[in-house]
């Protein structure tokens with residue numbers, strides 16, 4: 361249990377560096393399973409809870425992973441298991457992305473059904489439709505899905521996606537790399553993370569063309585090997601700091617942000633009156649005037665990203681005029697609205713739209729992050745609100761933001777985190793506290809589960825941990 365405590369009203373200024381993209385590194389880690397030989401070296405891997413969960417999935421399949429600062433080394437030559445356990449898939453839907461690589465590499469995959477999550481039902485029918493078209497047999501059991509090859513190799517196929525799903529595009533792309541013949545994905549997702557995955561797959565020896573367009577062509581190859589790859593910067597993390605800068609009337613340079621990837625966010629902020637300058641290796645955001653309301657509609661890339669909707673809504677609450685925010689990607693992504701109301705936000709939800717009355721003087725309150733981006737949006741709103749806000753539900757935020765409290769504090773925010781660790785005995789509590797005090801990573805490992813130790817490591821900026829296969 362932990363909470364983030366913010367005293368609003370500080371103007372942010374300075375430079376913040378964004379980490380590698382969560383939504384790129386997760387499919388890329390899954391894709392590393394495709395290498396029959398050689399080590400993959402992934403650079404700029406963010407030490408996030410989701411990344412740790414996927415490490416655990418890969419380790420449980422028999423891969424060897426070491427993680428040092430921001431570099432992950434994966435040897436997948438030793439994988440032998442085909443089942444991604446429920447304890448991991450339950451925590452993170454993206455675990456389902458190992459299905460394509462396992463099917464291609466070992467011919468079978470059994471994965472617990474990813475549960476519906478807060479922001480929508482999130483079906484996986486398009487992933488399965490793709491695997492079936494390539495000749496896999498799909499069995500739905502009690503709480504799991506199994507896919508098996510019916511011939512020596514999967515077969516290339518023409519697959520039209522009913523929705524331009526990011527995950528389905530990635531899963532099918534990965535399965536198709538080792539298939540016999542050519543696969544065409546029509547109505548493919550075009551997100552920058554799809555292009556990043558294709559670049560990694562190609563470095564591993566795959567033949568993927570057209571990533572970033574609606575038509576991706578994958579010519580199957582016989583074998584793939586490990587490769588070195590630099591993960592792209594996180595556009596959603598960058599966008600979140602852009603909003604944090606704008607909402608506090610700040611002047612912040614967001615290092616490592618790629619303006620091209622942020623085009624829809626930049627356009628909307630500019631329409632509102634935020635000045636944005638593209639720099640050498642990042643983007644500068646200056647908000648020195650009253651901002652005006654704009655309407656926002658989320659769409660698949662290159663439309664406005666759903667992962668920035670709640671942060672944008674935070675900014676719209678304090679801008680002049682009314683706006684309509686329409687969410688078209690997920691059917692239940694307005695849960696932050698009730699929390700915003702606790703900060704005195706004036707918002708009314710009507711179906712898939714939220715009508716925001718701007719110009720509100722926000723007031724600090726105790727609020728709860730209902731999902732990852734909702735948590736980030738609440739932090740943004742709290743930075744502007746008068747007085748103190750306490751944000752719980754921080755485990756959601758830890759899925760997607762590295763050191764968010766430290767990064768914002770370095771920009772001048774009055775923000776801190778309080779960590780309450782449930783331990784069984786007083787001796788353990790004393791040992792944990794001593795370890796935190798002394799930065800003794802080893803001690804943490806002896807008294808806590810790896811995850812908790814990682815949470816401490818992250819907070820203490822000891823970004824070094826190893827996860828060994830459980831059978832080793």
Ligand SMILES: CC(=O)N[C@H]1[C@@H](OP(=O)(O)OP(=O)(O)OC[C@H]2O[C@@H](n3ccc(=O)[nH]c3=O)[C@H](O)[C@@H]2O)O[C@H](CO)[C@@H](O)[C@@H]1O
Pocket residue numbers: 382383384386454480481482483484485486487488523524525526527528549660666667689690691
């Ligand atoms: C780890 C990761 O990269 N997560 C991102 C990814 O999620 P994810 O890959 O899960 O999102 P999708 O693009 O698949 O989902 C988009 C829409 O398609 C629907 N759908 C999806 C698959 C399917 O088989 N059938 C179906 O109907 C979903 O319910 C949703 O309404 O893209 C989303 C949309 O940009 C982002 O918000 C998430 O941050």
Ligand SMILES: C=C(OP(=O)(O)O)C(=O)O
Pocket residue numbers: 383453454479667732733760
């Ligand atoms: C919805 C998100 O992620 P995921 O698909 O991992 O739940 C997100 O990053 O905002």
